[in-house]
Amino acid sequence: xxxxxxxxxxxxxxxxxxxxxxxxxxxxxxxxxxxxxxxxxxxxxxxxxxxxxxxxxxxxxxxxxxxxxxxxxxxxxxxxxxxxxxxxxxxxxxxxxxxxxxxxxxxxxxxxxxxxxxxxxxxxxxxxxxxxxxxxxxxxxxxxxxxxxxxxxxxxxxxxxxxxxxxxxxxxxxxxxxxxxxxxxxxxxxxxxxxxxxxxxxxxxxxxxxxxxxxxxxxxxxxxxxxxxxxxxxxxxxxxxxxxxxxxxxxxxxxxxxxxxxxxxxxxxxxxxxxxxxxxxxxxxxxxxxxxxxxxxxxxxxxxxxxxxxxxxxxxxxxxxxxxxxxxxxxxxxxxxxxxxxxxxxxxxxxxxxxxxxxxxxxxxxxxxxxxxxxxxxxxxxxxxxxxxxxxxxxxxxxxxxxxxxxxxxxxxxxxxxxxx
Numbered sequence: 001x002x003x004x005x006x007x008x009x010x011x012x013x014x015x016x017x018x019x020x021x022x023x024x025x026x027x028x029x030x031x032x033x034x035x036x037x038x039x040x041x042x043x044x045x046x047x048x049x050x051x052x053x054x055x056x057x058x059x060x061x062x063x064x065x066x067x068x069x070x071x072x073x074x075x076x077x078x079x080x081x082x083x084x085x086x087x088x089x090x091x092x093x094x095x096x097x098x099x100x101x102x103x104x105x106x107x108x109x110x111x112x113x114x115x116x117x118x119x120x121x122x123x124x125x126x127x128x129x130x131x132x133x134x135x136x137x138x139x140x141x142x143x144x145x146x147x148x149x150x151x152x153x154x155x156x157x158x159x160x161x162x163x164x165x166x167x168x169x170x171x172x173x174x175x176x177x178x179x180x181x182x183x184x185x186x187x188x189x190x191x192x193x194x195x196x197x198x199x200x201x202x203x204x205x206x207x208x209x210x211x212x213x214x215x216x217x218x219x220x221x222x223x224x225x226x227x228x229x230x231x232x233x234x235x236x237x238x239x240x241x242x243x244x245x246x247x248x249x250x251x252x253x254x255x256x257x258x259x260x261x262x263x264x265x266x267x268x269x270x271x272x273x274x275x276x277x278x279x280x281x282x283x284x285x286x287x288x289x290x291x292x293x294x295x296x297x298x299x300x301x302x303x304x305x306x307x308x309x310x311x312x313x314x315x316x317x318x319x320x321x322x323x324x325x326x327x328x329x330x331x332x333x334x335x336x337x338x339x340x341x342x343x344x345x346x347x348x349x350x351x352x353x354x355x356x357x358x359x360x361x362x363x364x365x366x367x368x369x370x371x372x373x374x375x376x377x378x379x380x381x382x383x384x385x386x387x388x389x390x391x392x393x394x395x396x397x398x399x400x401x402x403x404x405x406x407x408x409x410x411x412x413x414x415x416x417x418x419x420x421x
Contacts, residue, residue, distance in 0.1 A: 022051040028085040029056035034335040063190040074098040087305040090373035100306035103127040130324045131341035135300030136368045140261040143283040153285045164236040181236030183249045184262040188392040193384045194298035196391040199225040201296035209372040218409035223401030226394045269337025299368035386411040
């Protein structure tokens with residue numbers, strides 16, 4: 001009878017233990033063009049590097065709908081629903097108690113990431129999510145059309161309005177009856193809060209709620225900014241923009257039916273695809289400034305979190321490490337067009353060749369204005385709901401800016417009640 005040596009027995013037992021703890025993790029797969037290709041890349045790496053298997057689930061694409069579903073899953077203590085998922089920048093404090101503390105596992109990587117997202121993802125000094133990709137609002141424009149009509153990218157909102165009006169009229173005179181000057185995210189949802197923040201803050205109207213928790217929205221400059229945006233609807237922006245999210249805006253722009261588009265950086269790479277009608281024709285610049293020369297861009301981005309109830313925390317952490325390392329972020333940029341959160345990648349020659357526009361984004365990222373999520377804590381969803389609903393009421397013509405900022409102040413005051421908590 002053959003016997004095992006002690007060392008051989010140890011190896012055999014180790015292999016048995018590894019196999020016995022192998023399990024299947026469930027990860028959110030991004031719902032966007034190229035999402036399945038990216039997730040296959042992650043699956044291949046994860047399953048090769050660990051003893052675990054990986055399955056994918058999809059959440060709603062809308063930020064508010066996804067948050068509602070996540071909260072339902074957490075309330076039900078359903079640890080099997082999802083192990084690793086993407087967290088919006090504004091959810092970190094809200095989901096603090098539902099997410100795994102990643103400080104010990106990944107805290108040493110802090111200096112490798114942009115400081116803003118890392119700080120955003122830390123609650124009471126504990127890391128609750130790892131930056132997946134960074135976003136800010138930017139202005140896309142048709143380089144070929146600005147050259148055709150001898151115009152430069154606008155520096156101010158009045159310049160944007162003038163140029164959009166001029167080129168829209170000229171293009172329609174040439175037969176492009178569905179051509180518009182500007183598209184953005186005008187639907188009543190979180191994306192409109194971002195747009196409104198950019199308009200109001202660049203106009204000198206503040207951030208709705210300041211860093212001390214004071215409600216500041218009821219002021220003339222904020223009202224003027226909202227009235228400016230109202231004036232675009234039906235003139236340089238289609239009335240249908242009131243139903244646009246990111247992808248609807250991109251579709252109109254990428255089909256060649258708009259001059260300017262406010263969107264997130266991911267749209268650039270998609271506009272340069274081989275099958276894009278606009279390949280080689282798209283430029284990117286910072287959003288226009290207000291009358292006082294101030295620019296503003298909403299801080300966005302998504303981050304990888306681990307369900308605090310996961311049955312496989314170590315495997316989930318290994319998955320997050322893969323999702324956020326250099327290779328994965330570079331692959332995500334290639335496939336999805338998402339800007340990396342690791343600073344070193346902006347000096348990577350392959351990244352610079354693939355996306356030379358990121359050199360400019362690097363500076364824009366440093367000027368981003370956060371939404372009032374941290375200070376309002378768990379009440380931020382109600383705060384944002386009030387912001388985008390009131391802004392929508394201005395865009396659809398139900399009220400003017402002056403009345404809207406007064407109404408919004410009343411709504412936010414009721415939400416604050418005895419304090420932000």
